[in-house]
Amino acid sequence: MAIEWKKPAPGHEEILTSVSAECTRFECEKCPGLFTRDDYPNRFIMCVHECHRVMTDVSPECEMGECGKCSGTFTREDYPNQSITCIHTCHGLKDGAVTHLRD
Ligand SMILES: [Zn+2]
Ligand SMILES: [Zn+2]
Ligand SMILES: [Zn+2]
Ligand SMILES: [Zn+2]
Secondary structure (H helix, E strand, C coil), X not given: CCCEECCCCCCCCCCEEECCHHHHCCCHHHCCCXXXXXXXXXXXXXXXXXXXXXXXXXXXXXXXXXXXXXXXXXXXXXXXXXXXXXXXXXXXXXXXXXXXXXX
């Protein structure tokens, strides 16, 4: 599965998303959610396999640089029943550190 490069907000690092080897084999309970790959040894990649049932995007608040107003999850009019996890770098997804996203 190809890695999808998310466009970063200005001044922020890009976030890599893909599906982990565990999830590719449907060993979903073993997937840590964040993983590394040999071809990107210094980057953490967020697993976006459907089992996680997580939609990810950057919230409007974070997009405008008002990170203090972002709670970490948000909803959008086009997905009214779906909670979307904000993957803006301000929530702690950084190089060299595995940090769980806020609930
Ligand atoms: Zn999975
Ligand atoms: Zn996974
Ligand atoms: Zn932010
Ligand atoms: Zn945010």
